[in-house]
Every structure is written in structure tokens, then in C-alpha cells.
Amino acid sequence: MIRPAVALFLLAPLVGEYLLGNTPVTDVGSLFLFAPMYGGGALLIREVARRTGRGWAAIVPFAAAYALLEEGPIDMMLWNPAYGGFDIAAAYAETYVPPLGTSVQMLQDVLTMHTVWSICVPIAVVEAFCRDRTQPWLGKVGLPVVAVVFVVGSAALCAMQIASTGFVASAGQLGWSFAAVAGLVVLGFWLGRRPVPLRDGVAPAPAVVGVAAFGVTSLVWCREFLPDWISQRVVAAGWCLLVAAAVALVFRWCRSAGWGARHRLALAAGAMVTYVWVGWQHARDMDIPRTTALLGNIGFAIAVAVLLLAAFNRASADRI
Template sequence: MLWNPRYGGVDMGLAYADTHVPWIGTSVSLLQDVLSMHTVWSICVPIALVEVFSADRARPWLGRPGLALTGVVFVAGSAFLAVVQYQSGKFMASTAQFVGASVAVVALITAAFVVGRHRLRPRNAATPAPWLVGTVAFAAGSLYWARDTLLSESVSPWVPVTLWCVLAAGVAWLCARWSRSPGRSPQHRPALTAGALLTYVWLGFTHAREMDVPYGTALLGNVVFSAAAAALLGAAAVRLRRQAPAPEVG
């Protein structure tokens, strides 16, 4: 998707041509969109929601057999998609692009393990209420997805690229600061997750007209998935309430 100018039959090269950088072979704004969508909404939000329903968040989800089976399914699914996508568009990334992507993946995995093994020292910083943390997440996600609507067409395409860097750095700094605060509670992580998830709820309705299905079908699908998201958040809130320690009497 990053390098195929006709990925999925869509003219990606034209859609993201304004911020194309020849030496990396792709568009900076496309790279930002892919990183944002999959890092936050495809990966972090589902994991954080599942962890709400786990009694021990540090416990691995899978044993060795389950992990091995998941790995096999992942590799098989990736190979299947690679073959299907190549047959549909006859596009293959260059060796340098594959090597660069592989190096980035290995570096990120290594960084995740290194950071995970080192506990950051707590900071004497105030932590806002969970509802405010969720509001910040919702506002940041909404600001990102609404950037094309908020900015004039006459603005340079590199302005949203720069604003993305500022927004991503600011949210990362806030989350790191709040996570190290002594006042952090079990409700803060789900609140952050809820704000991000609710961003996708309103976003789905704005994409209804762009989908290659009847408008009514797209709206109905968004209603169903939005209701499911709300139900999941409600179940998570009930779970957190049950896990909260009972107040001391006397």
C-alpha cells in the first residue's frame, strides 16, 4: 500500500501526490495515515479493551501452542494476501523497500521489548480525571481525522504533515506523563481507549457516502457497529466498577 500507486484499484499515487518523497518512494502523509490508523485503532484500542476484562493485565493471552498457531495463521494469511494482491495489480515492491520495511519492523519490536523491561520512575505530576483523559483522546483523534475539513485547500499540503507531528508528539508526551503519575487509576487507560474508539464512531458515518455500497446499507452498518462499540464500552465500565475496591467504613 505504501508503494503501490494503484493499491486496491484506488489511485493512491494521485491522492497523496502532494507530499510524495522520491527517495523513500512514498508519500509522507500516506505513511502518517497508515501509522495513525493501524497503531491506534487497529492495534492499541482493541488490546486495551480486551485488557479491561482480564484479571491480570500482565499475563500473556496465549500459551505456547496458541502462540505457535497464531504465528502460523499470521504467516499464512500474509502470504495469501501477498499472492492475491500481486495477481490483481501485478505490483511488487523493490528489494530496497522490503529491506527498509523489515529493518523498521525489527527496530520497533526491539524498542518495544527494551521499553517494556524498564519501568519509568514516577513523576509528581497531577493526573486529570478519567473523563478528561477520554475527552482529550476524543478531541485529538477528531482533530486528526477532521484536518481536511478544518484546513483550507489553499494551505500547503506540508502544513497538515507538520501538524500531525506536533499532535502525535503532544499526545505521546501527555500519555507518558499521565502514566507515570502517582494519581493514575485503573480507569484512566480505558477512558483513553474510549475516547479513541468514539472518534471512529462518528468517523464511520462521514465515510458512508464514500463506500462502494448503497447509502442505506452503509448507514445501517455504521449504526450496528456504533451500537456494538457503545455496548462494549458499557460492559468495560461495569467491569471496572466491579473491580473497584469497596470504600472503607468507619
């Protein structure tokens, strides 16, 4: 099963960095820099979940753990007030929590971006091409190799960040982040072993699920369009309510009769399409040349359309 493993290894950084607009399409070389962390992390999460007989109830907390690991101990964006040359401290000042050394909204952004797009979306899309989504893709040699690639690649990125910025998080900051990562991993193993009870009712059509996913994920990114007079604490509270409602709704749907591969893919597709419009806006914020950003965005939009059409063509409701 080397093909889906390679596909996930490459798709995770393509979605997490390029489709988002963080990295221009002209910077092809960075794909090999990001792939060990993004792709290696996504592969490890999927393999651990599938090898232990667990599903999405485990993958989602594992993905959240990855989010905190990447933006915490690896690149330290959670605490660096001038990360990437931006005044992050000022942007997130209203919801700053001194004991954590970061803000509530920063944590929300990190968890949203990486849990949904960097990990869950690529896994769901690649699994749509597989007849048995529960089958492991890596063998006895492949799994430790990917683990080493992930660790080495992440360590290299961490060293590069420290060398370029000179910023190093405190022991306390690293401590609570590692504790949170460990807690999320334990939560994933615990949730993944619990049976999901079915409920009366029929799952909505995949098109409805996809539109709902696009709407909810787009709302998350619409925060920057809100007027300045709205308190960021209110916005942070709104994020919590929106995420809680979305999780409850998906949990209800996935326990309904008829829920299948096309519904899972529809969730990922709706979120992926959100990144198409977000990527254009984000590329401008990253000072990527307008022509490069536009051409890249158009190219990625076409690629997303082709990929999703192919995935829906392969997926069927009766697959595992």
C-alpha cells in the same frame, strides 16, 4: 484464558476494517479473511509484551511495526499508486519522498490507523475485562498456532493483492520497510524494560482522558476538511506536533498517582468513538451503498456503546 484471546482475535479486524468503514457490515465473510492478520497480529504483540514482562511502552512500538508490515510488505499500499482503485499517487503527491517510494502523509496515516485502532484500542478494551492484564492468554501450543495463523493469513492476503493488482514493490522498498519494522521491534523491547518514574501530581478523571483522546484522534481525521490552499507539508508537520504533544501528555498522565485501568480504557474509548463518526464518512468514500453504510454505522455505534459500558463496568482503578 481462551475467551479474551478469541475476543481480541475478532475485535481487532472489527475495529480496523468494519468500524472504520472499509468493509460493509453485510460482508461478514471477510471477517475470517482479515482476522488472521489483524487478530493474529494483535494477539502476538500482546503476548510477546506480556510474556517478557513489558507493558504499553513496548506494545505501542510493536503496533507501529505491525502498521508498516501490513501496509508495506503484506498489501504494499505504501507504494501502489492505484491501490484499491484510488489515485493514491495524486492524493499524496505533495509529500512524496522518492527514496522511500511513498509519501510522509501516507506513512502518517498508516501509523495512526493501525498503531492506534487496529492494535492498541482492541488490546486495551479486551484487557479491561481481565482482572490481571499482565497475564498471558496463550499457552505453549496456542502461541505458535497463532503465529502460524498470522503468517499464513498475511501471506494469503499478500498473494491476493498481487494477483488482483499485479503490483509488486521493489527490493529497495521492501528492504527499508523490513528494516524499519525490525527497528521498531528492537525499540519496543528496549523501552519496555526501562522503569517508568512516577511524578508528583494526580491523574485527571477518566472522563477527561476520554474526551481528550476523542478530541486528538478526531483532529487527526479532520485533515480532509481543511481548505485546499493549506499546504500538505504544513499539515504533515502539524501531525507530528499533535502526535508528539499527545504522547508527552499521556506519558505525563500515566506517571501520576491514581492512574489505572479506567484511564487506560478511557484512552481507547475516546479513540474508538472517533471511528464511529469517521466510519460513516469513510464508508461513503468507499462507495458502499448509503443505506448499508447508515445501518451498519448505527449498528456499530450501538455495539461500541454496549461494549464500552460493559468494559467500564468491569474495569477498576485498583486492577493491575
